[in-house]
Amino acid sequence: MKTIIQHSTDTQIATQIAIANHGEIKHYNSHIRLYTDQNLDLDKLRQTYQLDFNYLPDTFDFQSAALFVSDMDSTLINIECIDEIADFANIKPQVAAITERAMQGELDFNSSLIERVALLKGLDVAVLNQVYTERLQVNPGGKALIQFFKNKGIYSAVVSGGFTYFTNRLAKDIGLDHARANELDIKDGRLTGITQGSIVNADAKAEFIKELCQQYGISTNQVIAAGDGANDLKMMSIAGLSVAYHAKPSVIKQANIVISVGGLDKMMDFFDE
Numbered sequence: 001m002k003t004i005i006q007h008s009t010d011t012q013i014a015t016q017i018a019i020a021n022h023g024e025i026k027h028y029n030s031h032i033r034l035y036t037d038q039n040l041d042l043d044k045l046r047q048t049y050q051l052d053f054n055y056l057p058d059t060f061d062f063q064s065a066a067l068f069v070s071d072m073d074s075t076l077i078n079i080e081c082i083d084e085i086a087d088f089a090n091i092k093p094q095v096a097a098i099t100e101r102a103m104q105g106e107l108d109f110n111s112s113l114i115e116r117v118a119l120l121k122g123l124d125v126a127v128l129n130q131v132y133t134e135r136l137q138v139n140p141g142g143k144a145l146i147q148f149f150k151n152k153g154i155y156s157a158v159v160s161g162g163f164t165y166f167t168n169r170l171a172k173d174i175g176l177d178h179a180r181a182n183e184l185d186i187k188d189g190r191l192t193g194i195t196q197g198s199i200v201n202a203d204a205k206a207e208f209i210k211e212l213c214q215q216y217g218i219s220t221n222q223v224i225a226a227g228d229g230a231n232d233l234k235m236m237s238i239a240g241l242s243v244a245y246h247a248k249p250s251v252i253k254q255a256n257i258v259i260s261v262g263g264l265d266k267m268m269d270f271f272d273e
């Protein structure tokens, strides 16, 4: 018997699916669970009803979850920070095009980051604050999710191929326990067009999870990793549970859980008993 989560409380849709698949349904506050022996084509359901559907994973123990690690840009927040910084230099289209290709996995991440950061050379650091205060928003359900994890004793972290200016500030604002990203080099109040230290790429993201697991004495099987881009695939593959959030097709294909319609708080549906 499989359990399918319909991440909406639309009874009509759930009933329709249950009848078609000789299943039963059970109502929860924020979602409906379907129980059936049939194999359902979730992609088809998602397309037909424009809702999020997922199997309740039987390979992950939600009660032993200990750490949530999320990508930042376009996962935990609504923007790609580097594209918005570039907007202040009037080069958003050029930079955004590179970001898009990098997130689709078409470009080497390191060289794409070096290229984009170089284009920002000379920009006043005040734009970082402007991007944060005027354009950056936590994605729907994000703050509730972090609070939910906190209440359950699950640590949370953000890891990003973006920049520490944003990850550190975000971590402070929404109560994340850890943050890691690239450090923009600054001189005389302006961006120098390079980053300091080694680049936080796909390998470094996975490494960050391992480091935190070691620090807390937990297994990577107890980690939930969420992302949307190609540079999240490695960290998602070592985590016990991977979540594709409004993600690129290559990420959706690899993830245990797919959320493409609802907010980050849809992850909470899996914890209901």
Ligand SMILES: [Mg+2]
Pocket: 071, 072, 073, 074, 075, 227, 228, 229
């Ligand atoms: Mg991202």
